[in-house]
Amino acid sequence: MTKIYQTASGPMTAVDNFTLDVADGEFLAIVGPSGCGKSTFLRMLAELEDITSGDLTIRPGADPKKPLNSVVFQEYAIFPWKTVIQNVAFGLQMRGISEKDRMDVAHGWLDRVGLAKFANHYPHQISGGMKQRVSIIRALANDPEVLLMDEPLGALDAQTRVVLQDELMRIWEETRKTVVYITHSLDEAVLLGDRVVLMSAQPGRILDIYEIDIDRPRSIDTMNLPAFAEYRAAIWQRLSAEVTRAMEMQQ
Template identity: 55%
Template structure:
């Protein structure tokens, strides 16, 4: 039996405050195969970003365990690259130097770092913008630099936390196409967090739906739209609509439940 690239085994995460205790995730179990594009959706506050932080090794689970290639995740590692919603670029570095940043701990020569950074800027369509600073780039371009930086040190796994959420609709769709092209070129294992059902269906091979907090796996939907590039507008096809409705049906009740829970919490605070 093939070992999954990522294994999430009965993972729970509780945040302890001075006067409160918040369970973000509970008994989450999921495997991700090597080269698979998994999208995770769920209502606000269900623990999606917490799950990504756990996979990145930025925090530790309260219960359960997470593994990469069968080995426990004990912290950040070069086998996993992370792309956040906010670009997190260094403003005093050019696009090229931002991409080089992740390579500086690998012992490469300056020439090798530069050549690799240029290769990945070319991969994301920014070969002509290597010498531009972040403030000279559009939001979509900055996110492309962030993706290039994450890919440049050649991680096995790419973890993406709502990377296109802050972009306008047209730029978002363009970058979705670019991300699919990059994934088809590199065949990295991708875990992608989003609020958008359309985005989940368009990008994912599989879509995992989380419940309202504490987040649990409610459903995993396998997506088979064929080669999206062979269809002029795959988002308008009946099959796309069928997948969208399936995920919406799983998610709709959880969003309503999360909203009721938030309202109840506000009422408690108000009464108190």
Template identity: 55%
Template sequence: MACGTGIKIRNVNKTFIARGGSVDALRGISLDIGAGEFFCIVGPSGCGKTTLLRILAGLEDSSGGRVIINTANGNGRPLNSMVFQEQSVFPWMTVRNNVAYGLRLRGIGKKERLAVADRYIRMIGLTGFADAYPHQLSGGMKQRVSVARAFANDPEILLMDEPFGALDEQNRILLQQELLRIWEESRKTTVFITHSIDEALCLGDRVMVMTAHPGRIKKIVDIDLPRPRDIAAIRTTLRYNQLFQTIWLTLRDEVLKGKEIELAH
């Protein structure tokens, strides 16, 4: 496993206080995510996947338990970058300035941050659009900008909340492959939420299946598909199909329970 930042989650719970009572979103989450690991999370809607990611990002406090993040230098909270499903580029900034935005906030000089931005713009295949504004880009291109901005900021932890969920199949495959290629170079510790078993298998080192509300860990599956990965090629392998079946059989009952909970409310 790569050197860098590992995550220890110990008995994390989250309860939301709402009018008329309380709602348990997470219950008893305990796991280790290794430094440099690409860790995927799947589960039914409403199981607390995004809540867990927000706790890791420091955007949400847990109601109990601890998150221990071991940084490379052992000092302070690690720098993290978060990529959301919704396009989060700034419409008034060019592609180059969007990608460089995190570096600007960190006080990196203009020449250096634009050089870094241009490097990642090349990596995502948008060199000809560096001076374009978001309204001039397709949805897939905007999400490429979000991914480039996350990596350009050189985070110790990359947190991704269904970043490709709103894209069509062709753009999703292209961006999955681009993400893998960039991740292979940096081996950033990555926590990736998805509803797609296929996406989790194509990207992840391990996949955690969560139960229906309240979210618990049901099973963690090792994804022993070789790297580097060609997404189209691994889908044709026997091992891919075996892993898909394992995860789906684990997840299916939770999806049905989740539907029952939705109907009850």
């Protein structure tokens, strides 16, 4: 697929000839320099951006009532006037699920991520890491075919980010949800992904795809393995040139 924006200086190609298949149950991580079109690609998947050319298909599952996708953004996109449990249950409410059933589902997810005692708190009463947990489980509670994640841990401090990476790996092992995950962090991409897609500087194209052959389940300790360091070094060797090119384009 291709995405072209019309600007005052003329047409600008953000994503060019981007062709990708994602397997059912796969955790796919996408990395690339700033401004390469990673988020634009994700927004096209979420149907928040029109596609200039090409097509996109998310194959529906057995239950036609399930949403095709849910999105988790870097910002804490939760409603400040709703309690934690009301936020988690929101997608189910929009689908017409009964109050009892949606609250049962929401309570179950809050239990899984250690937020049960904060169910009736409002967002301003909980930490940033807790808010992002709420964003993630709200998306999962709606049981989408594909979970789209755009730098979901990017705004967190380093320690909280490590905790949520571990938690995200555990949740994914339990659900095996199809995930497309945008990140600037090579460590995060290699740690979480079954495959890592490397994008070029603008216009965003696929430079390479790396199969991450590291056993699961993984944990933060996985980052100490020699294989992890080898994958990270191999990806950075190609990415570094694209980062330099992106910076030169901005001058």
